[in-house]
Amino acid sequence: MSRKDKWLTIDELAAYLKLGRTKLYTMAQQGKVPGNKIGKQWRFDREEIDLWIKSGNAANKKQDRV
Numbered sequence: 001m002s003r004k005d006k007w008l009t010i011d012e013l014a015a016y017l018k019l020g021r022t023k024l025y026t027m028a029q030q031g032k033v034p035g036n037k038i039g040k041q042w043r044f045d046r047e048e049i050d051l052w053i054k055s056g057n058a059a060n061k062k063q064d065r066v
Contacts, residue, residue: 008044016049033058 005012010028013035014021027033028042034052035044052058 006046008046008049010042010044013044013049016046017053 008016010021010025013019013033014024017024024033025042028035028037028044033044034048035042037043
């Protein structure tokens, strides 16, 4: 995966974040991770993901679990 890749697939994002693909897919469906669905496939903007993590929103979303 090149640093120049602006749009990541769910598999690329899972590797980038070191998260399971299934967990990430669930988070995307629930709107807990910033992404866009194009047809049947998810795409994630690398810069938006980096900002999401740096903002602390990634950690805050984990608190939504019961």
